[in-house]
Amino acid sequence: MSTMIFVNLPVKDLAKSTEFYEGLGYKRNPAFSDDNASCIVVSEEIFLMLLVEPFFKTFTKKEIVDASTSTEAILCISAESREAADALADKALSSGGSFSNEPMDEGFMYGRSFQDPDGHLWEIMWMDPAAATGEQP
Structure with a gap:
């Protein structure tokens, strides 16, 4: 498993x-x-x-962070392509999410970001498979 x-x-x-x-x-x-x-x-x-x-709150003794004003974490998931990263980020923005940061483009790595309705930060990243294995910069 x-x-x-x-x-x-x-x-x-x-x-x-x-x-x-x-x-x-x-x-x-x-x-x-x-x-x-x-x-x-x-x-x-x-x-x-x-x-x-x-x-x-039943799972923690700590205060819950207000994600609309504080950052608790940045959740990042991979995308199969630059276009897939754009598609998911655009879908998030049209489904009630909000803008977070400008796209990040390093050539071999590309990312978009958004906030969900509660302010949780998300990044969608694509990386060239050759770069991920160390075959190219």
Whole structure:
């Protein structure tokens, strides 16, 4: 079995956040979703657990960061091409996400970024496969 990652994100409006991620083309897994949580399947190995803030709070003694004013983390996923990175970032912006930073273009590496409705920061990165294996700069 491969390693899986479950990214737990506190959200203010579960329906709005679920709709946003479904708008990106991801599916909600109803078996692990209820009034407190939506399980969003990004890939076979990556899942977003969108948790309403009071429920998220049951997992931590720390204060929940307001992602609209503070950065808690930058979540980055890969894209198969520059065009795929652009397509996902554009879809995020048209589905209720907001602008984060200008595109990053290093030639062999390209990235776009956005914020989800709660302000969580996302980057979509493409890297030339040859550069990823060290075959070229």
